[in-house]
Amino acid sequence: MTTEQLHDVRLHVNGSVHEVQVPARRLLSDALRHDCGLTGTHVGCEHGVCGACTVLVDGTPMRSCLMLAVSAVDAEITTVEGLTEDDGTAQGRLSPVQQAFSDCHGLQCGFCTPGFLTTITAGLRETPDPTEDEAREMIAGNLCRCTGYQNIVKSVLRASEIVAERERGEA
Numbered sequence: 001m002t003t004e005q006l007h008d009v010r011l012h013v014n015g016s017v018h019e020v021q022v023p024a025r026r027l028l029s030d031a032l033r034h035d036c037g038l039t040g041t042h043v044g045c046e047h048g049v050c051g052a053c054t055v056l057v058d059g060t061p062m063r064s065c066l067m068l069a070v071s072a073v074d075a076e077i078t079t080v081e082g083l084t085e086d087d088g089t090a091q092g093r094l095s096p097v098q099q100a101f102s103d104c105h106g107l108q109c110g111f112c113t114p115g116f117l118t119t120i121t122a123g124l125r126e127t128p129d130p131t132e133d134e135a136r137e138m139i140a141g142n143l144c145r146c147t148g149y150q151n152i153v154k155s156v157l158r159a160s161e162i163v164a165e166r167e168r169g170e171a
């Protein structure tokens with residue numbers, strides 16, 4: 001029996017450092033879930049199709065099932081657990097995208113939701129005031145088996161409003 005060699009890897013996730021020992025082939029998605037205990041990142045297809053495993057790597061949405069943990073050592077990773085904003089309370093405040101999903105009922109079973117939240121968070125930085133078509137384009141790479149997407153599109157548009165409201169100090 002061969003024993004797989006383990007590598008010491010330091011992952012920067014949601015502002016914290018996680019020192020983990022992983023085989024060279026450990027997927028980032030598995031490292032986040034199993035080694036860091038951050039199970040908010042969901043794994044669906046495991047081959048880059050569904051988008052459920054999307055996390056932000058230096059602010060860019062990446063499919064964590066297509067990335068090796070060892071290749072993420074120098075990056076700042078944001079998972080769904082890291083989206084909540086610090087408001088001085090223990091639980092923090094929902095991010096604009098999270099709040100919009102709540103306001104617009106943008107989820108049903110919730111399996112796809114972490115991937116949508118991270119994808120839209122990055123998408124709104126690029127396109128802060130999307131049209132409905134742009135909102136659909138923003139989420140075109142993420143699959144949802146429950147919602148029919150209508151309320152997710154509404155959530156994108158609502159999130160854009162919330163970002164603007166918070167910037168104006170209105171929310």
Ligand code: FES
Binds near residue numbers: 042066
């Ligand atoms: S689990 Fe990564 S894209 Fe589906």
Ligand code: FES
Binds near residue numbers: 110113144146
């Ligand atoms: S809410 Fe169930 S898969 Fe999207």
